[in-house]
Amino acid sequence: MKYTSIAKRFLFTLIAVIASVASFAQDATSAPPAKSFWDDPLNHPMFSFYMVATLLFVVFILVIVVSVILVRTIQFLIEQMERQRAEAAGRVYVPSPSWWDKLMQQLNASVPVAEEKNIELDHNYDGIKELDNHLPPWWKWLFYFTIVWSVVYIFVYHFSNSLPLSKEEYENEVTSAAAAQQKFLASQPKAAIDVTTLEYKADAAIIANGKSLFTKNVCASCHRADGGGNAIGPNITDEYWLHGGGIKNVFNTINNGVVEKGMPAWGKTMSQTDVRDLAFFVMSLQGTKPANAKASQGELYKPETKEAKSDSTKVKASM
Numbered sequence: 001m002k003y004t005s006i007a008k009r010f011l012f013t014l015i016a017v018i019a020s021v022a023s024f025a026q027d028a029t030s031a032p033p034a035k036s037f038w039d040d041p042l043n044h045p046m047f048s049f050y051m052v053a054t055l056l057f058v059v060f061i062l063v064i065v066v067s068v069i070l071v072r073t074i075q076f077l078i079e080q081m082e083r084q085r086a087e088a089a090g091r092v093y094v095p096s097p098s099w100w101d102k103l104m105q106q107l108n109a110s111v112p113v114a115e116e117k118n119i120e121l122d123h124n125y126d127g128i129k130e131l132d133n134h135l136p137p138w139w140k141w142l143f144y145f146t147i148v149w150s151v152v153y154i155f156v157y158h159f160s161n162s163l164p165l166s167k168e169e170y171e172n173e174v175t176s177a178a179a180a181q182q183k184f185l186a187s188q189p190k191a192a193i194d195v196t197t198l199e200y201k202a203d204a205a206i207i208a209n210g211k212s213l214f215t216k217n218v219c220a221s222c223h224r225a226d227g228g229g230n231a232i233g234p235n236i237t238d239e240y241w242l243h244g245g246g247i248k249n250v251f252n253t254i255n256n257g258v259v260e261k262g263m264p265a266w267g268k269t270m271s272q273t274d275v276r277d278l279a280f281f282v283m284s285l286q287g288t289k290p291a292n293a294k295a296s297q298g299e300l301y302k303p304e305t306k307e308a309k310s311d312s313t314k315v316k317a318s319m
Helices: 002-030 047-089 099-108 113-119 137-159 166-187 204-216 219-223 246-256 272-284 312-318
Strands: 120-125 128-131
Touching: 099 137, 113 120, 204 219, 204 272, 246 272
Parallel strands: none
Antiparallel strands: 120 128
């Protein structure tokens, strides 16, 4: 009866602890996430605890080091005393094995050199003899562990599906990263560019950023750094265009791409502002006439000129 009551008390206590932990976890999940220690370590409420824990850990390491040095010193002094006693008695001093030597002997199960005669085999190759040494116990236990682990691994990963395989884990990480990227992009304000009202201006800052994008996003590999074109990309410094000239057409070509000709849609990977800057840089290359430029391709494009509207008041006045 006594043990039964003790077991009941222990069981009730265990249930109470589990319930309190569960309620604490529920409160923790409902509460807003607190700042981590690395966000503001000096003002974190656990800073003092971490400092004390670190200090105790350092002290523990120092105590271990000092203890090892002290034990080695004591062993050295004991060996010196035993050596002196053996020499005084006229005996040959044979040092006793240390605890480390005994441990290695048990782990390796090695045969001492003086007893190797007992494990010699009859094989003899040009005077070279063979010993019947067995595998060390630690190696055999490690091998047994790998066998047990393989059974656990196969059951967990291939039968119970408790944990994902490498491919599934990779796909999960890719999905998680894509979701995080979409969440981040959704939180960032997007600058909308109205192509219908877009006009080219020789803005030095915009053109400089466009030039950097032109070099970084492999545009120069097809059109050359000076825009003269090569075997893949056309010359973008003359007045001839394959997909229409002018800032609006250039913006649309960069933004939407020309997939059939290998031109990617940069609007999917960069912001509309960067697409505009890149288009401005391309427009700034007009008339630069680089050396060894590629022959003109496409149709001649002439920018539209705005006709000045006649003043109706003057017409009426003249009538």
